[in-house]
Amino acid sequence: MDKSTSKPPLHVHSHDGLEGQGHHHSEESLRAILNRLSRIEGHIRGVKTMIQESRPCPEVLIQIAAVRGALDRVARLILDEHLTQCVSRAAHAGNIEAEIAELKAALDRFLD
Secondary structure (H helix, E strand, C coil), rough: CCCCCCCCCCCCCCCCCCCCCEEECCCCHHHHHHHHHHHHHHHHHHHHHHCCCCHHHHHHHHHHHHHHHHHHHHHHHHHHHHHHHHHHHHHHHHHHHHHHHHHHHHHHHHHC
């Protein structure tokens, strides 16, 4: 995070190492995703503490299920942002096939 503006950095990732082919996500979207990930991080620390304190396994498993659900919700946010911004941008730029192939590969790994 840039301390002078207290805004998260613009998220950019590229395809096949091509510098001009990046994805740019809104600051609002990045902020929402990063906030959720921070909460998940805290929740995971709580699960670790539960294990260190020898809390009952069913309680720990319930908390792990909550973390999984939170991660799934973050994944949905990222997917929604990708579909509405990145895929749309790729369609306008004429490289939709590459974008769809990359998305399919990512979804295969995510759903595996």
